[in-house]
Amino acid sequence: MKIMAAPDSFKGTLSALEAARAMAEGVQCADREAEVILLPAADGGEGTMSSMVSATGGTFATHVVEDPLGRKVHARYGVLGDGKTCIVEIAEASGLPLLKKRERSPLTASSYGTGELIRHALDAGLRTFIIGLGGSATNDAGAGMVEALGMKLLDQNGEPLPRGGRALGDLATLDVTAFDPRIKESTFLIASDVENPLVGEQGASAIFGPQKGASKEMVAYLDANLANFANVVEQHNGIALHTKRGAGAAGGAGGVLQAFFNGQMRRGIDVVLEAISFAEHLETADVVLTGEGKTDSQTLSGKTPFGIAEAAEEKGKPVLLVSGMVDASSLHLLAPHFTEIHSVVGETVSKAQAIEHAYEELKKKTEAVIKAYFKKIEGEIRSSGDCAE
Structure with a gap:
């Protein structure tokens, strides 16, 4: 038996x-x-990376990156047993478990550390990625993540924006000149069950903002900032994230992964079962x-x-x-x-x-x-x- x-x-x-x-x-x-x-x-939420690495006999790589508030922490990415597939879990560097309840701050929390993990994996020669989006502490539309990979988010004066969701209302242009070219050489599979759009009543800020520390007033402010981010992205490459399915996952990181990484979104459990x-x-x-x-x-x-x-x-x-x-x-x-x-x-x-x-x-x-x-x-x-x- x-x-x-x-x-x-x-x-x-x-x-x-x-x-x-x-x-x-x-x-x-x-x-x-x-x-x-x-x-x-696992189903794409927290713990997905560990489950997949264990099930396939893979390994972990640890690096010092920034947590949601910019502090240095040790975070890992996993490499599956095939030696080629990298799994990055947003909760590792940009997750709620890294913050005490009183530290939750969706206005300033950034996904920069997750971008750093992706960069380290690219440096290691990895080009096939699975991204798990469960447990994020951020509401920055993944802006920190792309910044860590070379993209510049600029205000109307051409100055770089501070990190976090608060600054996205001032976003005027995106400078992708230095955006890591290895991204285009890579494939990104997004393991997520979240189908919420980026903005609106079912958007990232309204549905997930409160658990990240957002008040009712803050939710409206963050939602307007994400809408501005979506406007700028659409002006840049024609991709409308406002109502795009899954764009609201992980504080909007689901959207930026689709817009700039050509990420394909699939149900988390299906991604895991295929990988193992x-x-x-x-x-x-x-x-x-x-x-x-x-x-x-x-x-x-x-x-x-x-x-x-x-x-x-x-x-x-x-x-x-x-x-x-x-x-x-x-x-x-x-x-x-x-x-x-x-x-x-x-x-x-x-x-x-x-x-x-x-x-x-x-x-x-x-x-x-x-x-x-x-x-x-x-x-x-x-x-x-x-x-x-």
């Missing part, structure tokens, strides 16, 4: 790789002879295990377990969902997509226990699920060992 362990991270407790290992140990406790394939997955050769591994798997911290109706909006279930359904493979928690009110929506649905939190395990002992509880729950599944399909318990206390 070959079983694939392909969970997302259990946010706040286990990385996707740790969750996959816990599941694998649980499977081995249920059946010593079972073969387990570890394929930690999920379909190839699926061909020989008998059962797929997946899960996440909490599963509810939002899971069906392109989250990792749903993407896994979709791919497995195409091949007629059973999918067992084992998540930290499962929203009972969403079961009727989830049931058509999963062979079985299980929650670590239950009658014998409290939420506090599941968080404090996340690895062990996931391992034990997986063991129980696999034993019961084997019993159901074969009529007997195939366990050759019992690791659970």
Whole structure:
């Protein structure tokens, strides 16, 4: 029996790789002879880089770059196991996790550090990029990112703009003379489920600004500045970002990646599954295990377990969902997509226990699920060992 362990991270407790290992140990406790394939997955949000590098046997490169407020930090990009594909996660250098809540400042936060990471990867000879846009702290339309790669953003007097979303209202022209020519030699795939346009009621500032520290008044101001940025871009190259699908991702970085990097936007989980050769591994798997911290109706909006279930359904493979928690009110929506649905939190395990002992509880729950599944399909318990206390 070959079983694939392909969970997302259990946010706040286990990385996707740790969750996959816990599941694998649980499977081995249920059946010593079972073969387990570890394929930690993600959907384009935070943690995508680590999952993809782990799943493909890749490596990381660390560099000193600027955080959203211009402070020096160590940040990484990943290189997948093919040695050619670079993955850059915007949260690494320009993400909310780098800031304390009181430091959140969408008026001044910049994506410059993400541009620096791309430049370092280009210096290393990499030309195939996957960009993950989850978890950004910025609302600068990706202006800092292109500045780090040589583009000049100038006001009406020809002076460079300060970094951040506040200054974009003064943008008059773009000078691309020194914009890194290696960008044109490269391909950029944007892993994002965000379809929001750059501006308007569903734009970057209105929908995502508040979580980055923007007040109601600030949202309107930032939105107007992003509109000015879009106007200047359209005047420069004819690409209208105002209502472009996905342009509002990561504070507008999704737009600049489409306008100046020829970035192609795809659903995050699809990008990840393709990069980790999920379909190839699926061909020989008998059962797929997946899960996440909490599963509810939002899971069906392109989250990792749903993407896994979709791919497995195409091949007629059973999918067992084992998540930290499962929203009972969403079961009727989830049931058509999963062979079985299980929650670590239950009658014998409290939420506090599941968080404090996340690895062990996931391992034990997986063991129980696999034993019961084997019993159901074969009529007997195939366990050759019992690791659970």
